[in-house]
Amino acid sequence: MSRSMNASSLKRKRPESSSANGSLVDADRAVFNVIKSKEDMGIWTRDIKFETNLADTVVNKSLKSLLSKKLIKEVVNIKNKGRKHYMAAEFEPSKEVTGGAWYVDGNLDKELIGVLKGLCLKIINSKKVATVEGVYDFLNKSKVTTFDCTNQQIAEVLNSMVLDNEVIEVKSTGLGEYHSIPIGTVCYRIAKGAGLGESLKIGAMASIPCGMCPRISQCTPDGVISPRTCVYYQKWMNF
Incomplete structure (x- = not known):
């Protein structure tokens, strides 16, 4: 394999986030690295400012830039809903952050x-x-x-x-x-x-089950979808 082909192959395999990170200005890179280091726990704005030792305006500008590039995302932390919490886009929030199965979009x-x-x-x-x-x-x-x-x-x-x-x-x-x-x-x-x-x-x-059914709006007494033909409804009636 030629040297040029090998370099081209490595370039194609490089992760998108890594490539995008390499093109960031120093302030954006510092903010991104701090956020990414927290993995699935994320971090809130004040801690970002503390760990990067950057001015509020600089951090806020970097956050907007990183969000626009989809390198980070804002997530809801059920323990502190009033705080803006950020996480690298490649991670999914832990149960400690989201509250697990009992919470939807931060709400019980x-x-x-x-x-x-x-x-x-x-x-x-x-x-x-x-x-x-x-x-x-x-x-x-x-x-x-x-x-x-x-x-x-x-x-x-x-x-x-x-x-x-x-x-x-x-x-x-x-x-x-x-x-x-x-x-x-x-x-x-x-x-x-x-x-x-x-x-x-x-x-x-x-x-x-009607209360949780995604087809409830299409359900009518004599329609294709109806209580008469609904398997879940019949099982509930016999329960």
Whole structure:
């Protein structure tokens, strides 16, 4: 392979961000390097100014330049929503920054949490007692939701319900209602005086798959998409 061909090949393989970084002025490069060094955690404006020791006007100008070149992006940090937080474009924000599955665009997804709480109540009420794995497996097998949830999410929902006195955390004795659950396993029961009837009614309504369906605007009683032909709706009705 000729020397010129080798150089050309290396040039083509060079990462776009690296090439763009090489063309930056000193101030922009300093700001970019600080932001990139934070990887998926990102950094907010004041810390950028502190670490680069550049004037406010210089940092602000560099940020605008880097944003226009799409080398960095502004992200929402749920712990400090009022602060402008920046991250190199090649990284995706960590769960610590975004809040994980419970947050959408920096806002707590209360609708999703409400749906899962209602479903958990209904499952525990029907089983009398249930483990995290039991609730999770039941949801997966019944397919009553139009979204996927993890075992960890179910555990977090149940823990929040314990704090709200909707369910209580107990350990299996291996007897009676606990016969199918290994002794000592943590499980959940409906809390006494938790307003079960009202909670289940609200939960059942909240868990209707229609509320999460992307085709709801096209759904009509006699249309191609309708409650009569909807698999998810029929499963919910039989749940």
